[in-house]
Amino acid sequence: MTGDVLIEVQNLSIGFTGRSGKLLPVLRNIDLGVRRGETVGIVGESGSGKSTLALAMMGYLKHGLRVISGQSVFDGRDLLTMPSRELQRIRGGKIALIPQNSGQSLSPNLRVGAQLTEALALHGKLAPSAFSARVIQLLQQVRLPDPEVIASRYPHELSGGQQQRVAIAMALAGEPEALLLDEPTTGLDVTTQAHILELLSDIAVRFDKAMIYVSHDLGAIARVCSRVVVMYAGEIVLDGDATTVLTNPGHPYARGLLASIPRRGNPDLPMALEGRPPPPGGAGPGCSFVDRCAIAEAPCRAERPGLQPLLAGGRVRCRLPERAESIPTKRDGKPASAGGSFGEPLVRLSNLAISYARQSLVDQLLGRKPQGVPTVDRVNIEIRQGEVIGLVGESGSGKSTILKAVAGLVGPASGEIAYDKSGALPATVEQRRPEQLREIQLIFQNPDESLNPRHTIGQILAQPLQLYFGLSGGALRERSIAILERVRLGAHYLDRLPSQLSGGEKQRVAIARAFAAEPKLLLCDEVTSALDVSVQAAVLDLLDQLRRDNGTTYIFVAHDLAVVRALSDRVAVLYQGRLCEIGPAAAVYSRPCHPYTEALLGAVLEPEPGARPILMAEDNMELSPPAKGCPFQRRCHRKVGSICESTTPPQRDAGAEHVIHCHIPIGELTSAQTVSALGNAGRPHVQ
Amino acid sequence: MLRIFIHRLLLGIATVAIVSGIIFAAVEALPGDACTAILQRDASGERLANCRRELGLDRPAATRYAEWAFGAVRGDLGISAHNNKPIASLVGDRLKNTLLLAGCSLALGIPLALFLGVLTGLRRDKFSDLALSTIAIFAMTIPEFVTATVLIFVFSIWLGWVPGIVTASASSPLSAFFPGIVLPVIVLTMVMTAHIMRTVRSSVIDVMSSDYVQMASLKGVPYWHIVFRHALPNALLPAINVIALTVGWLLGGVVVVEKVFNYPGLGHYMIDSISDRDLPVVQAIALIVAAAYVGVNLAADLLAMAFNPRLRTLKARSP
């Protein structure tokens, strides 16, 4: 049901002038046609040029970029040379963008209704008197509850999912023929993301528009697109129908990418794709992927392969597409470190509650306790030596808060954290013994923020070595090099600054710094979420290796359930700072019992064509946990009744250390499964 | 909103009260007092004791602080040790002159700075931006007395267009300050314009490269519409605080400029009083300057809140 070509990018190259004065290309010879009614996904790692390409399709270049050659034709005319007055008419009116971060893409000083009205007025397809009715209609189309209320709000008063819906409504306002989506669900919680993707694929079918969907996430692409284009280092390396690209692609890079994605249903570690893409202008005369390619040959280095058509349909930029099929796309083998034999309990969180509510000046003077419901409450977890425990949950579920409490950065409001044989840990860093500080190390999500940009890697590693072991001179250097080698970086990194490293390398330095202290307990806070999947796989592999070598205990926090599964022995599912379920990873993932776990796992996207998430919990904004009863009561699809609102759910024992906090009796919990974790091919249903 | 206003006002008053205590204590800690200033060389033995008894300086510090503070609230700042006149009227005259100087500079400088800041921000890295930004850096870094000297040399000595110093006395009517006030106003305007302009410029650049401006332009919103409706309301928010700082700086008495141009304002008077060891006056001026700072910052916070829906709704909704 696809029609004629609507968008046609021809031999497009875009670049910027580097510091050396040379013109560095970020897009190279892009040829891409999109037909009416077609949904094309563009995937690639960070920096591969996806966004630049998508914006060029709207005739937009970011500050500093310029066209080197080629055209971006829409409906027969080149947008890159079009006068701005005409461009204004096409943008929004004929092509609309749905941006990644809607929170930042809506003007903070204007109400939602006013911004939608502006979009309507600009494209003059309606009489002004009809604007307000249309605004409401648009907000309804994107399934926002209470459209009148939403229209009168400022953007910052909406949740992330709601902001994204408003952005979609805004894009639809001009009744465009083409929709460009740049990472529209990145940064949203999984359950929210599932809802937005559902809405988008519905829009694609219902409105028969050309859609271009840019994302680094193959799972999201699989959900929405019928055709997928893979980009690498500013080039299109593969273009084909979604099923082929997602299951049996003909390019080594695409195959490596698939293998590096952790899968929820597979407890094995994903496979790392070593190396990194060349920087803009850094590709040699040959294939840009040659340094990372497993089947590269000498001629690959000499001549740049063209984008050739494949017999089976689609196009590929590789000299050896048939041989590429020998590269595995899924990993079998190497499971994460063996579970089972763990030592003594190392950390015990008993009845832990943490509150961020600050005492106001008046409260302090009167000696009153701060009011409000604690952010984290009633958390009981026992962690044994050598074990990896994963904490999962959506944003605001208190994962990082628990880590911070263990690290001594926030004090518990009540309950205690017992450590090793020494009993309760002092609440704050200042009160802890140096030995305890050394033994408990924390790694943060963003290495850019946790590594001092002015210190060399050598200085960064020297800090813990001097502080805890008093090393200096030659011994210090020797030890630093040994540690760098353990995270698979060479001695030549010692004199570099963090800004000279890639994201994955920086995270390795952060890990190296933590391991320099020879910790017993390592707290990992979303350590891979700022990284590309191929890099993430390498970091996960590294963490697993280090744990195996040193017997370190990890508390591993991530919002990505598949990542957690790959590394953890046991998993704790949190909602609004309360435990929902805790048990061995295999048990929790194979038969989720708690209604929230069920919803969370049902929403996870796998890069399988035709995979459909099952939507259960609405993506309501919840600012604070309910004062009593079950934390999940407001979104639960299996709620028993008023008991869920009044009484804290009991712990139900499902055997083999698997505990579930819910009012539903255990028999019913385990039997009446609406979602099976692996077969998720059912129709989505929204409550 | 009203709640916040009252809360902030009370906090401001408390700040001024605490500062007044610190000023009093600091002046107290200095060697010498009003009597040593009045009697100068003769300040010893019997005469000093007599003087102190007369002025009540022999009473405990707390009593004197209370008396001073309550007087200040009623507008009575005491008597100058230097010439026995009420400080309120002495300082009042200078304050009026300082306000005139600050007012003229602000009236000229703020619109100019906003205009130039927006212009350079929008024309980032083009010739006009580079030229104006370079000039601004010069205006900021060259010390005021150098600028003042150069201006005096060019416009009054060489060209003879305006007088190089102000001849009016502190209590002259405002009209007597023209045209002598022109050069000091220009010097002050240059410095403050440069500061404000650079803040506005970088904030305009930030906002113009923000996602929402990019989004608006991809929505097809015309350029000037983007600038006025989407960009400037957000870009000018940071300017409020810089302007407040500038106003505080101007009201605090711009000592160097007033001294160079012989302008009878607060700063000038402060320096004179310090060299005369006229401690009651120093104390009074310090208090006024502190109150002005607090007042201006309070006004800036409230303005920022009024213009920023994020702050407004956030504070209004949380109890």
Ligand SMILES: Nc1ncnc2c1ncn2[C@@H]1O[C@H](COP(=O)(O)OP(=O)(O)OP(=O)(O)O)[C@@H](O)[C@H]1O
């Ligand atoms: N304004 C700019 N000036 C110079 N270089 C730029 C500019 N914008 C992007 N680049 C470079 O162009 C390349 C492609 O950037 P682009 O934003 O298109 O990547 P992307 O694939 O969308 O990445 P991400 O997944 O991180 O969004 C990168 O190397 C980036 O550093």
Ligand code: SF4
């Ligand atoms: S052209 Fe050669 S180096 Fe490039 S992807 Fe194909 S096989 Fe690998």
Ligand code: SF4
């Ligand atoms: S206790 Fe009630 S609300 Fe909570 S998860 Fe169980 S059924 Fe749902």
Ligand SMILES: [Mg+2]
């Ligand atoms: Mg991007």
